[in-house]
Amino acid sequence: AQRVTQPEKLLSVFKGAPVELKCNYSYSGSPELFWYVQYSRQRLQLLLRHISRESIKGFTADLNKGETSFHLKKPFAQEEDSAMYYCALGDQFYFGTGTSLTVIP
Amino acid sequence: DAGVTQSPTHLIKTRGQHVTLRCSPISGHKSVSWYQQVLGQGPQFIFQYYEKEERGRGNFPDRFSARQFPNYSSELNVNALLLGDSALYLCASSRASGDGYTFGSGTRLTVV
Numbered sequence: 001a002q003r004v005t006q007p008e009k010l011l012s013v014f015k016g017a018p019v020e021l022k023c024n025y026s027y028s029g030s031p032e033l034f035w036y037v038q039y040s041r042q043r044l045q046l047l048l049r050h051i052s053r054e055s056i057k058g059f060t061a062d063l064n065k066g067e068t069s070f071h072l073k074k075p076f077a078q079e080e081d082s083a084m085y086y087c088a089l090g091d092q093f094y095f096g097t098g099t100s101l102t103v104i105p
Numbered sequence: 106d107a108g109v110t111q112s113p114t115h116l117i118k119t120r121g122q123h124v125t126l127r128c129s130p131i132s133g134h135k136s137v138s139w140y141q142q143v144l145g146q147g148p149q150f151i152f153q154y155y156e157k158e159e160r161g162r163g164n165f166p167d168r169f170s171a172r173q174f175p176n177y178s179s180e181l182n183v184n185a186l187l188l189g190d191s192a193l194y195l196c197a198s199s200r201a202s203g204d205g206y207t208f209g210s211g212t213r214l215t216v217v
Contacts, residue, residue: 004147006147032203034205043108043208043209043210043211044148044195044197044208045207045208046205046206046207049205051203086147086148091153091160091161091202091203092138092150092197092205092206093150093153093161093163094150095140095147095148095149095150096147097145097146097147098146098147
């Protein structure tokens with residue numbers, strides 16, 4: 001079955017600390033993976049996609065096919081990073097349940 | 106550009122009724138997808154259309170249908186509404202398959 005798992009519903013870190021939001025997937029074939037972010041009272045928006053290997057707002061994510069993971073990382077968390085983060089698989093057919101990140105000042 | 110626009114923003118329907126939700130994609134975007142999001146869950150895929158043809162369908166009953174028009178706008182129709190259909194319905198568009206999606210702000214449907 002094709003599935004995205006985000007094991008943490010809630011994650012709190014202190015400002016300036018590293019942050020890692022976990023995403024594991026199950027997919028037959030070559031996966032397309034994305035991270036979306038939803039700030040308070042805003043629309044869901046694309047953060048980054050694995051195919052472009054970019055860094056957006058200091059966040060990076062590496063596709064690890066051996067571990068079937070696509071974890072989102074940032075070395076130094078900022079208060080403005082507090083938001084809901086969703087991992088998505090395929091042509092965005094499958095979304096995880098999301099992780100709510102809170103950065104404590 | 107106004108982004109992806111959805112209408113209406115909120116509506117209340119009675120069980121058994123029918124509802125039509127509308128979506129206008131960003132200009133130049135030919136792919137439109139629909140999602141259902143209930144509280145505490147991620148978006149659940151309902152349909153994807155590209156160039157007016159259905160490209161994908163999620164695990165939803167036949168009461169759910171959609172279509173895409175020549176101007177790439179789209180409608181989602183739900184017949185015989187159930188209480189469990191109460192949710193936020195999101196529309197998203199992209200230029201092509203594999204690109205990231207731009208989401209609308211959604212239609213909040215309440216079935217009573």
